[in-house]
Amino acid sequence: MRGLFAALSLLVAALVLASLLTGPAGLPAMDSLRALILGGEGPLPIVMREIRLPRAILGAAVGAGLGLTGAALQGYLRNPLAEPGLIGISGMAALGAVIAIQTGLSLMAALALPLAALAGAAVGVALLVALAGPRGGSVTLILAGVAISALAGAGTSLVLNLSPNPYAANEIVFWLMGSLADRSMLHLGLALPPMALGAALVLSTRRALDALTLGEAAAQALGLSTAALRWRLVAGTALIVGPATAVAGAIGFVGLVVPHVLRPFVGSRPSALLPASALGGAALLLAADIAVRLIVPDRDLKLGVLTAIVGAPLFLHLIWKTRSGGRV
Amino acid sequence: MRGCVPRSRVILAAAVWLAAALPAAAAPQRVVSMNLCSDQLAMMLAAPGQLISVSSLAQDPRMSPMAEQAAAHTPNHGRAEEIYLMRPDLVIAGTYTPAATVAMLRRLGIRVETPPPAESFAAIRTEITRMGALLGREAAARDLLARFDADLDAARSPSRRGRAALYYANGFTSGPETLAGAILEAAGFDNIAADYGIATTTALPMELLVMARPDRLITGAKWPGQSQGEAILDHPALAALTPDGRHVTDRDWICGTPFVTRAIRSLE
Numbered sequence: 001m002r003g004l005f006a007a008l009s010l011l012v013a014a015l016v017l018a019s020l021l022t023g024p025a026g027l028p029a030m031d032s033l034r035a036l037i038l039g040g041e042g043p044l045p046i047v048m049r050e051i052r053l054p055r056a057i058l059g060a061a062v063g064a065g066l067g068l069t070g071a072a073l074q075g076y077l078r079n080p081l082a083e084p085g086l087i088g089i090s091g092m093a094a095l096g097a098v099i100a101i102q103t104g105l106s107l108m109a110a111l112a113l114p115l116a117a118l119a120g121a122a123v124g125v126a127l128l129v130a131l132a133g134p135r136g137g138s139v140t141l142i143l144a145g146v147a148i149s150a151l152a153g154a155g156t157s158l159v160l161n162l163s164p165n166p167y168a169a170n171e172i173v174f175w176l177m178g179s180l181a182d183r184s185m186l187h188l189g190l191a192l193p194p195m196a197l198g199a200a201l202v203l204s205t206r207r208a209l210d211a212l213t214l215g216e217a218a219a220q221a222l223g224l225s226t227a228a229l230r231w232r233l234v235a236g237t238a239l240i241v242g243p244a245t246a247v248a249g250a251i252g253f254v255g256l257v258v259p260h261v262l263r264p265f266v267g268s269r270p271s272a273l274l275p276a277s278a279l280g281g282a283a284l285l286l287a288a289d290i291a292v293r294l295i296v297p298d299r300d301l302k303l304g305v306l307t308a309i310v311g312a313p314l315f316l317h318l319i320w321k322t323r324s325g326g327r328v
Numbered sequence: 329m330r331g332c333v334p335r336s337r338v339i340l341a342a343a344v345w346l347a348a349a350l351p352a353a354a355a356p357q358r359v360v361s362m363n364l365c366s367d368q369l370a371m372m373l374a375a376p377g378q379l380i381s382v383s384s385l386a387q388d389p390r391m392s393p394m395a396e397q398a399a400a401h402t403p404n405h406g407r408a409e410e411i412y413l414m415r416p417d418l419v420i421a422g423t424y425t426p427a428a429t430v431a432m433l434r435r436l437g438i439r440v441e442t443p444p445p446a447e448s449f450a451a452i453r454t455e456i457t458r459m460g461a462l463l464g465r466e467a468a469a470r471d472l473l474a475r476f477d478a479d480l481d482a483a484r485s486p487s488r489r490g491r492a493a494l495y496y497a498n499g500f501t502s503g504p505e506t507l508a509g510a511i512l513e514a515a516g517f518d519n520i521a522a523d524y525g526i527a528t529t530t531a532l533p534m535e536l537l538v539m540a541r542p543d544r545l546i547t548g549a550k551w552p553g554q555s556q557g558e559a560i561l562d563h564p565a566l567a568a569l570t571p572d573g574r575h576v577t578d579r580d581w582i583c584g585t586p587f588v589t590r591a592i593r594s595l596e
Binding site: 023024025027042043044046047050051052101102104106107163164165166167168170171174182184185186297298299300 | 530531539540553555565568
């Protein structure tokens with residue numbers, strides 16, 4: 001187990017480094033790192049500090065947040081199909097962000113953007129938890145997720161189409177698919193503090209989620225308050241997914257793939273799966289973000305495209321197994 | 329059967345009407361322009377009363393340097409129905425006008441011309457001459473052309489001023505084979521897009537823009553409302569790159585018209 005965490009941490013560190021050294025400008029590696037750390041004259045420190053560094057940190061943070069919330073939701077709903085992107089939480093966050101941007105709220109106060117996205121995510125996750133709590137079946141969860149996703153996507157498209165700005169309608173793709181291109185330190189400052197708070201809240205549910213694996217009645221007999229657990233998860237998920245979506249768009253499947261891959265290594269214990277999924281999510285998103293820059297360097301290929309190519313087949317596989325009655 | 333007109337008389341009436349209409353084909357009397365750029369050239373060249381409608385965009389002062397003159401004309405919104413009801417004998421659209429609208433107007437028997445957007449000074453001259461011929465105002469076109477040539481000669485920078493970059497929403501830049509590129513060149517700037525082999529308008533990653541170290545940054549204008557595409561222009565890396573401000577393109581940069589000489593002068 002300790003080996004797994006060491007390996008994942010090393011992988012994330014290596015990918016952050018690779019992300020810092022990947023870009024269309026093809027800069028020499030040693031010069032870039034020197035410029036990043038020591039600064040200096042000329043354009044190189046600007047590229048490294050203002051363009052590549054926020055992108056790498058944001059990739060790691062958003063990936064970690066999505067992996068963590070995916071694992072936590074799956075633990076709480078006791079359903080391997082739960083994932084913030086697929087069941088509409090990211091979509092609701094995007095809707096909140098788009099409303100904040102298009103009404104001009106985000107211009108009046110910079111914090112309005114992450115807060116509105118947070119509110120959207122909170123509505124989404126609260127709806128889901130109400131509709132498909134620990135006792136709800138997979139079908140309820142997926143149907144509720146489809147409905148919430150569709151509503152959020154339609155709302156986002158509507159708001160952007162009504163905008164007087166000629167570029168707004170093209171942004172629908174960004175909000176549905178996500179991208180880390182040209183994010184700045186300003187975005188990082190907006191998103192990281194609430195995400196850190198949310199991560200602390202979600203990680204604090206580890207023991208409770210362990211108890212819940214015994215079944216709801218057994219968990220209650222052990223003194224677990226399911227209502228308190230539910231509120232911590234709803235708030236934590238909203239605090240992570242909302243700001244992450246506000247700056248990077250809705251990126252799907254990370255929270256689905258990562259816990260699924262890591263579960264066998266941690267013996268299916270949520271207390272170990274949560275931090276492992278955070279590291280795994282960071283690694284997956286960083287890898288995807290490096291890949292979009294290598295595959296089509298001169299276009300802004302959306303991150304969600306790659307994560308969906310990896311994640312959708314797995315999702316179908318999971319549905320197949322659920323359908324045939326086997327536990328996953 | 330009272331009121332039933334013999335068919336021969338209908339044909340005769342039609343023939344008379346056609347004959348009356350024929351000279352109009354040489355110099356159209358009811359011209360509708362439905363393209364921001366042809367709107368401006370048409371307003372400069374048309375005889376009084378000849379141009380009956382311009383596009384609604386021409387009345388928008390953010391996009392049109394002739395918004396005041398355009399306010400005197402009936403606006404159209406590029407819809408075939410409203411344009412047909414204006415009974416034009418010539419419609420001037422553009423290559424980017426929706427093909428369905430152009431086809432519909434032509435099917436309704438209206439002459440539709442689609443001049444291409446002018447992407448160079450030579451093309452602006454061609455378009456002035458073309459517009460003069462379309463409106464039957466060749467003499468006015470020759471006058472305008474002479475004034476444009478003189479203005480352009482006066483506006484051109486005699487010296488080189490350094491390197492400049494054009495940067496628009498969504499990270500697009502324009503190379504030398506575009507109108508903005510031609511304006512930059514005439515103002516005495518070397519376009520950094522050429523360093524990367526960019527000739528037309530295409531996306532340029534911000535990293536490459538920063539690495540090219542332009543002396544001047546010329547960005548696209550912001551539109552009302554918000555968009556992620558335009559948010560790129562507020563990126564701190566751009567502020568760090570050219571700390572002493574930047575130039576913003578305006579309505580004089582959009583169309584290939586004699587107003588480009590004002591755009592050239594604005595870069596001084």
